[in-house]
Amino acid sequence: MREVFQHQLHEVQARLVDISELVANAITQAEKAFNSPDVRLAETVIATDPRIDEMAVKLDENAIDILALQQPVARDLRIVVSALRISASLERMGDIAQHIAQLARFRYPENVAPKALRDTFSQMGELDRQIANKLTELLRTEDPDIAIAMRDIDDAIDELHVGVFDTVLSETWQGEAMATVDVTLASRYFERFADHAVSIAKKVQYLQTGAWAGAEA
Amino acid sequence: MREVFQHQLHEVQARLVDISELVANAITQAEKAFNSPDVRLAETVIATDPRIDEMAVKLDENAIDILALQQPVARDLRIVVSALRISASLERMGDIAQHIAQLARFRYPENVAPKALRDTFSQMGELDRQIANKLTELLRTEDPDIAIAMRDIDDAIDELHVGVFDTVLSETWQGEAMATVDVTLASRYFERFADHAVSIAKKVQYLQTGAWAGAEA
Numbered sequence: 001m002r003e004v005f006q007h008q009l010h011e012v013q014a015r016l017v018d019i020s021e022l023v024a025n026a027i028t029q030a031e032k033a034f035n036s037p038d039v040r041l042a043e044t045v046i047a048t049d050p051r052i053d054e055m056a057v058k059l060d061e062n063a064i065d066i067l068a069l070q071q072p073v074a075r076d077l078r079i080v081v082s083a084l085r086i087s088a089s090l091e092r093m094g095d096i097a098q099h100i101a102q103l104a105r106f107r108y109p110e111n112v113a114p115k116a117l118r119d120t121f122s123q124m125g126e127l128d129r130q131i132a133n134k135l136t137e138l139l140r141t142e143d144p145d146i147a148i149a150m151r152d153i154d155d156a157i158d159e160l161h162v163g164v165f166d167t168v169l170s171e172t173w174q175g176e177a178m179a180t181v182d183v184t185l186a187s188r189y190f191e192r193f194a195d196h197a198v199s200i201a202k203k204v205q206y207l208q209t210g211a212w213a214g215a216e217a
Numbered sequence: 218m219r220e221v222f223q224h225q226l227h228e229v230q231a232r233l234v235d236i237s238e239l240v241a242n243a244i245t246q247a248e249k250a251f252n253s254p255d256v257r258l259a260e261t262v263i264a265t266d267p268r269i270d271e272m273a274v275k276l277d278e279n280a281i282d283i284l285a286l287q288q289p290v291a292r293d294l295r296i297v298v299s300a301l302r303i304s305a306s307l308e309r310m311g312d313i314a315q316h317i318a319q320l321a322r323f324r325y326p327e328n329v330a331p332k333a334l335r336d337t338f339s340q341m342g343e344l345d346r347q348i349a350n351k352l353t354e355l356l357r358t359e360d361p362d363i364a365i366a367m368r369d370i371d372d373a374i375d376e377l378h379v380g381v382f383d384t385v386l387s388e389t390w391q392g393e394a395m396a397t398v399d400v401t402l403a404s405r406y407f408e409r410f411a412d413h414a415v416s417i418a419k420k421v422q423y424l425q426t427g428a429w430a431g432a433e434a
Contacts, residue, residue, distance in 0.1 A: 064298055071288035081281055084301065168394050177385050180397040185405065 024132035026097035031125025039108040045101035052094035124190040147201040161191040241349035243314035248342025256325040262318035269311035341407040364418040378408040
């Protein structure tokens with residue numbers, strides 16, 4: 001019985017890694033679709049999102065079955081509760097990758113990012129890709145150093161996010177209202193994606209310490 | 218023992234109602250701060266948000282204790298798992314009310330909403346207020362008709378959200394880039410607030426039926 005239970009727990013953790021890989025893949029493609037721009041790739045991201053949602057629902061069902069049938073306590077209970085929380089955030093990260101792809105598709109063949117901001121968005125996309133890959137590694141290894149690296153990446157993204165507004169509000173900004181709307185939303189999406197990654201890192205920390213880091217940024 | 222357990226479950230549900238009331242209060246004040254504009258009220262909303270976060274963390278701790286000590290099954294288990302999910306969404310709704318208040322404070326004494334959009338934002342704020350109050354009632358009564366009314370309100374907010382972009386992208390729009398950024402973010406916040414309320418209504422539905430409605434919009 002105990003062995004079955006441990007196997008089920010490992011399964012839940014392995015599925016989190018699987019979903020995180022899909023999310024990392026989605027943001028990699030979304031940022032490429034956004035920055036190229038590439039409408040086909042954007043459509044791929046949009047078409048893949050339901051798969052992430054489905055996997056998250058399945059994982060939640062498994063976690064709830066474990067709670068009902070195995071009635072875990074202590075660290076085992078924390079693993080299951082964390083899995084529920086982490087899957088919700090991963091699902092949300094998938095949604096954001098999809099939103100970025102939708103922006104790219106909507107403006108195609110135009111580039112969503114005007115010339116003045118292409119470098120910035122290309123860096124934001126690259127950093128989101130990095131933080132998503134680190135997240136997968138963190139879920140696989142639970143190495144706390146990875147969480148620290150993720151916070152550094154998030155800080156860099158926050159700075160770029162502020163920089164986008166500096167550009168848009170500067171006197172040299174010549175974008176039409178549409179461009180302003182687009183870059184405002186895009187910048188917010190890239191920034192939120194990283195926030196969710198950091199919030200998951202906090203949940204992994206809870207798993208290890210039992211101390212709940214609490215509210216998200 | 219059984220009696221203690223039922224009392225603990227009711228406590229968790231009562232705390233959800235309390236948090237939801239605080240969130241309803243926060244959005245009521247945030248929309249007033251935003252639409253008046255009223256910087257003092259904005260500061261009240263911002264100062265109150267940590268209280269919502271704290272209550273959500275406390276509720277989560279209680280829910281996890283119940284899982285560990287009472288090992289609930291069937292509907293009782295669903296109540297506890299739903300409470301964890303609902304508290305995360307309520308906490309996020311509080312954050313959004315805070316973001317709206319921050320926008321108001323940042324632009325004060327200017328009004329964030331330019332004249333052409335004041336009616337729209339005033340309606341969005343009023344509908345967010347309504348959906349938050351209905352949410353509190355839903356958590357209190359679990360009456361499924363309330364969930365239906367909430368979806369109607371959400372649809373109306375989505376329409377207003379689209380209307381904001383129609384205005385901003387129309388030829389008559391004379392807003393500077395700053396105004397465009399502000400109304401883009403504000404409209405997104407008002408719209409997301411209602412999305413979270415609807416996602417909680419789905420979680421309440423799960424509580425009643427055991428069928429998990431899955432991914433959020």
